[in-house]
Amino acid sequence: MGMNVGKCNLCLQERPLLKKSHIIPDFIYRESNIYHKDHTIHKIDLTQSFRGNVTKRGKQRSGEYEGSILCQNCDGKIIKEYEDYAKVILYGKESSNVNKLLYSFSYGEIAVENIDYRKLKLFFLSILWRAAISSRPFFKEIILDEKKLEELREMIFTGNPKNNLDFPMLFFLDAGDDPRLKQYIGQPVAGIDNNSFLFTFPGILVYYLFDTGIIPDKLLKYQILNSGDIRFMRLSSKQIWELFRFLFG
Ligand SMILES: [Zn+2]
Structure with missing residues (x-):
């Protein structure tokens, strides 16, 4: 039962190397209650869905994970620090060593102040990076060039989130009632130019983009900012499908 020795992708x-490293963190599956009674989860192929084809439901045994990509220290310490923090922000897990968060809710958005820009940004970037190095078919559309991969690796490894314009992301919350979006992990999809990627987690959509010029200005505020703010745009199910069509149609 010995572990493989090899080059860790992060350090x-x-x-x-660990036999099992999650690409999409396990807590996203657990906290969002998408495990079925038999411990399988459903996933959908969004590209098929929004192009009007019948939703294809794949069943799998557990979350997406892969072996022999990370060492214990990188997975269990470096990435875990970001994941532990994200749990607090995304799922309201209590923690005494986290600054008090200031939430404000309005019809169109949820804003959270006093966040740790470094940890939360690197958490989301670590998912993109893990998906890009993964050979799992689920992440086949997530292809980054060597330069971007190396820049991301270094940021995650050294704990440097850089500035607002470095690897920006937009955040959308599913405020609608389409169960396809609430309960499923959507297969991450790449924009036409391969310069943007949309990840669909239960209730949360994260749109990674390398060029903010392709986005209408009014959407740009739905980011993590180094002033310690994150904003989520609330979308109805209909608006989410329209967004898919706008971005990827
Ligand atoms: Zn390592």
Whole structure:
């Protein structure tokens, strides 16, 4: 039962590598109650869905994970720090060593102030990076060039989130009632130019983009900012499908 020794993708050192590293963190599946009674989860192929084809439901045993990509320290310490923090923000898990969060709710958005820009941004970037290095078919559309991969790796490894314009992301909350979006993990899809990627988590959509010029200005505020704010745009189910069509149709 020994672990493989090989080069860890994050620290680039020769280390014993874990047999199981999650690409999409396990807590996103657990906290959002999408595990079925038999511990399978459903996933949908969004590209098929929004192009009008019948929703295809794939069943899988657990979340998406892969072996021999990360060492214990990188998975269990570096990435775990970001994941632990994201749990607090996304699922309201109590924690005494996190600053008090200031929420404001309005019809069109939810804003949270006093967030840790470094940890939360690197959490979301670590998912993009893990998906890009993964060989799992579920992430086949997530292809980053070597330069971007290396820049992301270094940011995640050294804990440097850089500035607002470095690897920006937009956040959307599903405020509608389409169960396809609430309960399923959508297969991440790439924009036509391969310069943007949409990840669909239960109730939350994250749109990674390398060029904010392709986005209408009014959407740009739905980001993580180094002033310690994150804004989520609330969308109805209909608006989400329209967004898919706008971005990927
Ligand atoms: Zn490592």
